[in-house]
Amino acid sequence: MKKNMLVEELFIAVLLMVMVLLVVAQVFSRYVFHTSISYTEELVRYGFVWATFFGIAAAAYRDRHLSISISDQYAPRRLVRWSRFGAGLLASLFAAVILVYGVRVVLLQAETHQTTAALGIPMWIVGLAVPVSAVVLVIRLVLVFLKGRGAA
Numbered sequence: 107m108k109k110n111m112l113v114e115e116l117f118i119a120v121l122l123m124v125m126v127l128l129v130v131a132q133v134f135s136r137y138v139f140h141t142s143i144s145y146t147e148e149l150v151r152y153g154f155v156w157a158t159f160f161g162i163a164a165a166a167y168r169d170r171h172l173s174i175s176i177s178d179q180y181a182p183r184r185l186v187r188w189s190r191f192g193a194g195l196l197a198s199l200f201a202a203v204i205l206v207y208g209v210r211v212v213l214l215q216a217e218t219h220q221t222t223a224a225l226g227i228p229m230w231i232v233g234l235a236v237p238v239s240a241v242v243l244v245i246r247l248v249l250v251f252l253k254g255r256g257a258a
Contacts, residue, residue: 112167114160114242125153145224152222152232159239166197167246194251201243208236 132146165171181189212233220229 112164114164114239118157118160118164121153121157125150125157128153148222148224155232156235156239159235160242163239163242163246166243167250169250194247198244198247201240201247205237205240205244208233208240212237 128143128146128150132143136142212230215230215233216228221227222229222232
């Protein structure tokens with residue numbers, strides 16, 4: 107394990123490993139035993155949702171989101187700092203919006219007792235990926251700001 111690996115990166119790595127194992131088990135079962143494991147596709151799909159949303163926070167902290175860096179090379183240093191600060195504010199606003207709406211969706215899913223098709227898992231567990239990752243994103247954006255790197 108890398109010395110400076112983020113918790114969310116470790117979570118994503120474990121999740122991806124489990125997803126690969128589930129897909130391999132599904133393919134093996136289908137071609138060797140001529141039967142399929144009904145829930146693997148569902149677990150992999152929801153694992154992908156969790157990995158994607160946690161990847162947003164990890165990428166923000168690592169400064170790996172898409173950006174136009176040509177302006178950093180030719181613009182005055184002060185303008186670059188302000189633009190990165192503005193990008194950080196917009197990213198924080200985005201995180202706040204997905205946090206609020208993510209919580210609303212999770213509450214609605216819990217209230218209506220929605221479950222997944224194959225396993226019958228409450229959908230609010232899947233939906234928690236959005237607000238939980240939004241909180242992690244806000245934490246990572248604050249850490250980036252405190253480190254003085256500007257914005258993600």
